[in-house]
Amino acid sequence: MPRARTLRTAVAVVLLAATAVGCGDAGDLRGAGATPTATSPAKLWPDLKPAASPAWDYDNGESEAMHITAPDDDIRKVSPAAIVRQEIAQHPDDYEGSKAQYHETARRMKYCGTTPADSRCPLLKAYYRDITGDGKPELTLGFRLLPGTQTAVRVYTVEAGRVIQVMSNNDAVSGVELAGHSVIIHAPSDLADYEYRFQWTWDPQQKVMLLTHDEMLHIGRTRHHSRHPSPSATS
Template structure:
């Protein structure tokens, strides 16, 4: 086909296609767009706080003394030995009947090697690379007794030493691992809501930091009449307490 004729044919087809598209319905307006509202800064004359009101121990790590493994393989570490090392390094919390978690220390005698059943307070260990160095890290939990709290810990090897890079004690209803984060679910006094804490690995600080602290609805969807009241009741952040923070 000669080039002029082919060009004319293509042009005719394009015009026909454009006409057909117009007949089928072109772009339609979606209505008025809500006006963007920037955050309103309150009390600009207020002097900023110079120190945190609550101590979450962010940026702290702890070497677990006496815990080593061939090739820094965290799977070769005995979780029970790790918990015993923590108990030994924190006698004020575990040693003696006046210590808050004396029952945890007392029940450690019920833990055999790699044991996580019966009266032993040590829970099943999980392994995942949370630090992004290509090696698995250890996520460990154990019951804090007496009471209804669970200790959640994360350990990684650094230079042949097992280092605790996250510690959280709380009344735990669930724990998840997602990417470089540990997500802890905790019950709320408000029906159908729970607290959710997300600890995320920070490569600059070489620890896991508390990056999210929120209250979320987990029950059935509220009715329109109850929605406003429920959201206003749930809007304040949870008041931090020693049980909700790291040691």
């Protein structure tokens, strides 16, 4: 065993024994050693003129009223499949026609709502949770964007009986979490052992979900994925 580790082990044993018998400690303050000097951020290019507009369109701060109502202001009384079909109807350039980007999604929606469930349906399981903090559940749903490997993640609330989309994100999704007032989306990176992580959080002033965190994190295991540019355009 290295000498430094042996010394640390011996000191730990002695301290543990002293604590057990209640001896030798008067409760006095002891120095913790040298403290690293705090370094403040260094501001670069103080004369640089601030940009007047964002470089990328994140679709932040945007909501969309769906042409569908919720009985008794209860989102749980609205069929998730009906909401997706309504999105398709409101965005025909994305979903309908052979030249549409996600035309296969629209075609396969006819398999949704059947019993037993049809694996050809692109709609994923719906989740209900109070994200806005108003005591009523919001709807978080996902559906596969076909052809391709992307997944649409949406959040809907209800205002005056109308279903309102308050978050819309399309990406190559590897996982989604709900945490408090946030939706966290995990997406693969083209760097081994890393992933992208996006956190969308409800903003009560804007009344939409805002992209509050966008980061690349080390996930500690080897895997390799190709990825579309991030963040992907939303519908």
